[in-house]
Amino acid sequence: MTVAASILVEEHSARTRMAPASRIGDKAFEWLTLAMALAVVVLVILIGWQLWQGSSLAIKKFGFHFLTTSTWDPVAEQFGALPFIYGTLVSSLIALLIAVPLSIATAAYLTELAPPWIRQPLVSLIEMLAAIPSVILGLWGIFVMVPWLREYPFPLLKRFLGWTPFFTGPMYGPSMLAGGIIIAIMILPIITSVSREILRSVPDLQREAAYALGATRWEATRIAVLSYAKKGLFGAVILGLGRALGETMAVTMVIGNTPQIAASLFKPGYTLASVIANEFTEATTDIYLQALFEIGLVLLGITILVNLLAQLLLHTITTTSATRAVQ
Amino acid sequence: MEPLKCCRKILTIGLLAGVSATASAQMMINGAGATFPYPIYSKWFDEYAKVDPSVRFNYQSIGSGGGQKQILSQTVDFGASDGPMSDDNLAKAPGKIFHIPTVAGANVVAYNLPGNPSLKLDADTIAGTFLGKINKWNDPKITALNPGVKLPDQEIIVVHRSDGSGTTYIWTDYLSKISPEWKTKVGTNTSVNWPTGIGGKGNEGVSGQIKQTPGALGYVELIYAIQNKMPYAEVKNSAGKFIKPSLESITTAMATAQIPDDFRFSITNAAGSDSYPICGATWLLVYEQQKDPAKGKKLVEFLKWALTKGENMAKDLKYAPLPDSVRDRVLKRVDEIKT
Numbered sequence: 224m225t226v227a228a229s230i231l232v233e234e235h236s237a238r239t240r241m242a243p244a245s246r247i248g249d250k251a252f253e254w255l256t257l258a259m260a261l262a263v264v265v266l267v268i269l270i271g272w273q274l275w276q277g278s279s280l281a282i283k284k285f286g287f288h289f290l291t292t293s294t295w296d297p298v299a300e301q302f303g304a305l306p307f308i309y310g311t312l313v314s315s316l317i318a319l320l321i322a323v324p325l326s327i328a329t330a331a332y333l334t335e336l337a338p339p340w341i342r343q344p345l346v347s348l349i350e351m352l353a354a355i356p357s358v359i360l361g362l363w364g365i366f367v368m369v370p371w372l373r374e375y376p377f378p379l380l381k382r383f384l385g386w387t388p389f390f391t392g393p394m395y396g397p398s399m400l401a402g403g404i405i406i407a408i409m410i411l412p413i414i415t416s417v418s419r420e421i422l423r424s425v426p427d428l429q430r431e432a433a434y435a436l437g438a439t440r441w442e443a444t445r446i447a448v449l450s451y452a453k454k455g456l457f458g459a460v461i462l463g464l465g466r467a468l469g470e471t472m473a474v475t476m477v478i479g480n481t482p483q484i485a486a487s488l489f490k491p492g493y494t495l496a497s498v499i500a501n502e503f504t505e506a507t508t509d510i511y512l513q514a515l516f517e518i519g520l521v522l523l524g525i526t527i528l529v530n531l532l533a534q535l536l537l538h539t540i541t542t543t544s545a546t547r548a549v550q
Numbered sequence: 551m552e553p554l555k556c557c558r559k560i561l562t563i564g565l566l567a568g569v570s571a572t573a574s575a576q577m578m579i580n581g582a583g584a585t586f587p588y589p590i591y592s593k594w595f596d597e598y599a600k601v602d603p604s605v606r607f608n609y610q611s612i613g614s615g616g617g618q619k620q621i622l623s624q625t626v627d628f629g630a631s632d633g634p635m636s637d638d639n640l641a642k643a644p645g646k647i648f649h650i651p652t653v654a655g656a657n658v659v660a661y662n663l664p665g666n667p668s669l670k671l672d673a674d675t676i677a678g679t680f681l682g683k684i685n686k687w688n689d690p691k692i693t694a695l696n697p698g699v700k701l702p703d704q705e706i707i708v709v710h711r712s713d714g715s716g717t718t719y720i721w722t723d724y725l726s727k728i729s730p731e732w733k734t735k736v737g738t739n740t741s742v743n744w745p746t747g748i749g750g751k752g753n754e755g756v757s758g759q760i761k762q763t764p765g766a767l768g769y770v771e772l773i774y775a776i777q778n779k780m781p782y783a784e785v786k787n788s789a790g791k792f793i794k795p796s797l798e799s800i801t802t803a804m805a806t807a808q809i810p811d812d813f814r815f816s817i818t819n820a821a822g823s824d825s826y827p828i829c830g831a832t833w834l835l836v837y838e839q840q841k842d843p844a845k846g847k848k849l850v851e852f853l854k855w856a857l858t859k860g861e862n863m864a865k866d867l868k869y870a871p872l873p874d875s876v877r878d879r880v881l882k883r884v885d886e887i888k889t
Contacts, residue, residue: 297714298737365750365758373763395707396763397748480712480749491748497712501751504613505714505740507639512615 271523277516280509289517295482297502302514304521306482310399310492311525314474315467317403317488322411323460327449330418335444346419353412361476364405369396369477372404377489388486395479399492402478406470410463417462421455422448454541461533468526471496495522576603579849582610583617583630586716586771587832590653590867591630594860598852601859605848614716614740621647621835627845629835632716633740634814646838648883649813650853651876653861653869654804656795656829657721658775658782661767662760663687667699672786673819673827677729679706679767682746687765695786702765709759709768712749714740720830721769724818728827769828772797773868789823799826800870809876813883829870839888846889853884 275282281289285302292303329349333342373396384390425448433447449456471494479491480501495518506512581591588611595607612620614631621629622642634649659671675691678684684691688701711718719740726733736742750756753774760766760780772795775782784792793799806822809815819827834853840846857877864871872880 294743296743297741298739298743362758365755365762370762393705395748397750397759475712475751476755480751481744481747493749501713501749502741503615503714505615505716507615507618507636507740 271520274516274520274523278513278520281513281517284510285514285517289514290521293482293484295498297506297508297511300508300510302511302517304495304518306484307493307495307498307518308521308525309484310402310478310482311468311494311496311522313399313488314402314406314478314492314494315464317400318406318410318467319460319464321404321407322414322463325407326411326414326459326463327418327456329415330422331444331449333415333419334422335448336440349412349415352408353416357409357470357472358476360405360409361473364401364473364477365397368405369401372396372401381489389488392485392487392489394489395491397477397479397491398489399478399485400488402474402492402494403488405473405477406467409470409473410466413466414459414463417459418456421452421459424455425451454537457533457537457540461530464529464533465526468529469496469522470494471500475500495519495525577605577845577848578608579605579628579845579852580608580610580626581617581628581630581834582612582620582626583835584614584632584716584832585611586632586655587630587653587869590860590864590869593863593867594856597860597863598855601855602848602851605852607852613714614719615714617835621837624837624841627836627842627849630833631835632830632832633719634816634833635835643837648836648838648887650834650836650857650880650884651813651815651831651872652834652856653864653871654800654817654829654831655869656772656800656826657717657724657769658772658795658828659767659785660757660760660770660775660780660782662762662764662780663704664702664764666781667696668781669699669783670695670786670792671783673728676785677725677732680708680710680725680744680746681729681732681735682708685746704765707763707766708744708747709750709756709763709766710744710747711741711752711756711769713751713755715752716740716830716832717753717769717771718742720818720828723816723830724828727816727819772800776868785827787823787825787827788819788821789825791823793824793826795826795828797865797868797870799824800829801873803827803829804831804870804876805873809879813880831872836887838886843889846887850884850887850889853887854881857881857884 281302289302289304290308291305293305294301294303295306296302333345337345373394377394377400380390381394429447429451430443433443438446474494475497478493478497480493480497481491482493482498483490485492499515499518499522503512503515506515588609591609595609599606609630614633617629617631618635618639620626622639624644635647640647659676661669671692672695675684675689675695678691685706687704687706693699693701719738722732722736722738722742725736726738736745747768748759750759750768753770756768757770757774757778757780760768760770761778770780782795784794786792802822803817803820803825806825807815807817807820813833815831817829817831836849836853840849857872857880861871861877
């Protein structure tokens with residue numbers, strides 16, 4: 224007891240003795256990092272402000288209707304963003320539905336099960352997938368993926384799930400579903416890489432404890448690893464979602480670029496990012512350009528909103544599971 | 551120590567070279583705008599560097615909208631556009647802007663059918679298809695134009711450009727001229743509210759989509775159809791003759807079209823029995839009163855060269871040159887530029 228106390232005292236005095244020497248450096252470091260962190264915040268605010276400025280005319284002219292109407296007619300200068308908002312959300316949702324289970328399963332396999340000779344090549348391959356430029360994926364999408372989807376998976380989906388409204392109507396190929404799948408491919412590497420790092424940081428004690436209690440490999444992975452890393456995995460998904468919402472080039476090439484709201488995922492759609500990429504260079508009138516700026520503002524708003532909702536969801540999940548654990 | 555010294559020497563020489571280069575500075579003329587004529591413009595600038603080494607051109611193909619905007623805000627010495635400027639935009643200009651037509655191109659109706667037969671189409675069938683009213687390949691209207699061709703009972707999948715483009719401007723200009731319904735329902739612009747079809751990004755996106763989708767029909771620039779070996783239709787012109795798109799039939803269309811004095815013309819659906827009906831020119835935009843006399847003089851010299859020697863290079867790059875009658879009028883306009 225006394226020994227411990229004296230060590231504590233010694234440590235404490237050592238810290239106070241050390242402090243003056245490094246205070247300036249510490250302060251400088253603190254300010255520097257603060258400035259860096261603030262720079263990011265300032266950047267987001269500046270972008271938002273610029274978009275707001277750039278779209279003031281359109282905001283005044285269309286008001287709230289911009290978000291609730293579906294006509295996008297540059298000739299008559301009537302602009303409504305609803306089909307683009309719908310397309311962005313639906314294509315991202317499809318992407319998450321496909322990419323999240325795949326990514327987390329891959330990450331779990333890589334950290335928990337894979338023998339080393341498989342692990343390294345697989346990790347490199349996944350990271351290589353992240354390095355493929357968006358426009359290349361888009362070209363591959365047009366020439367390889369879309370014809371293949373139209374030939375095999377789409378008819379199968381129609382046959383077995385045609386009774387739902389999601390898989391009905393003619394199959395052209397370029398469609399909301401094709402857009403979602405290409406986004407899924409693009410966000411797979413980031414979710415997998417981040418998830419893998421998170422699973423790797425789960426302490427081995429967790430696993431050993433589970434095995435000691437007689438858990439099978441699956442039980443250990445599920446209870447001790449995945450459950451423990453839930454919060455981090457959720458963060459990985461949010462990172463992927465952020466990319467999905469803003470993904471532009473590859474999506475534009477396979478989604479069909481038709482501003483409509485249709486239940487069937489075989490129908491072409493359109494996203495906020497795509498319409499900006501498509502029409503910005505040739506927008507000659509002021510109100511047209513302003514409407515495109517407003518689309519940018521809406522995209523920024525949606526990204527922030529979705530992130531906030533995700534944070535909220537995460538908060539509820541972690542607090543309820545914590546209370547359950549206590550009970 | 552030795553390598554460091556060496557480095558310093560190289561650096562000094564480099565610096566000196568840089569200084570001397572700016573001392574005998576070449577004049578830099580900046581332009582921006584249309585993407586469609588970019589290949590021929592860069593060829594012209596390249597060749598012109600041999601004619602007059604004292605002047606260099608910097609052209610950014612940022613799109614016609616950007617070209618118009620930049621010439622209006624006077625951030626470039628010349629703009630370029632695939633469509634003429636609107637009255638509204640011209641009214642915003644601080645001075646008078648001249649439209650200088652340079653070359654022309656055509657839109658072809660490309661398709662993907664089993665066996666790829668050669669097809670004939672007319673105004674009615676093209677407008678009907680793009681309005682979504684004709685949606686089967688074996689529609690009586692199409693089969694009537696193509697006796698002897700066996701057309702399948704297959705859905706027509708319309709493919710159009712999703713990005714704003716001069717190509718779309720020409721296409722919708724043509725449809726507005728031949729179909730009153732299109733004119734009131736959709737109209738003419740670089741991008742429109744399409745009644746039907748799927749959108750592909752760029753000429754490459756549309757031609758990719760057509761090649762990959764059985765039953766597809768869409769419009770692309772002539773050169774893309776030639777390069778991609780896609781079949782394209784003969785189109786009935788206003789004189790009632792079916793014309794296969796070619797550089798000659800585009801130039802003929804320009805020669806027979808009504809061309810107003812300000813050169814803001816449209817050559818779609820031109821008169822003349824040998825004119826291909828779906829084509830359009832591209833323009834350079836310059837101020838009548840040049841701000842910088844030295845630059846203005848060089849720009850005028852270049853324009854004259856481009857409209858004479860430059861025009862001869864057009865065909866190699868699959869652009870249609872201006873007919874002589876139009877060229878002479880344009881050259882007179884170039885002479886009116888005040889420096």
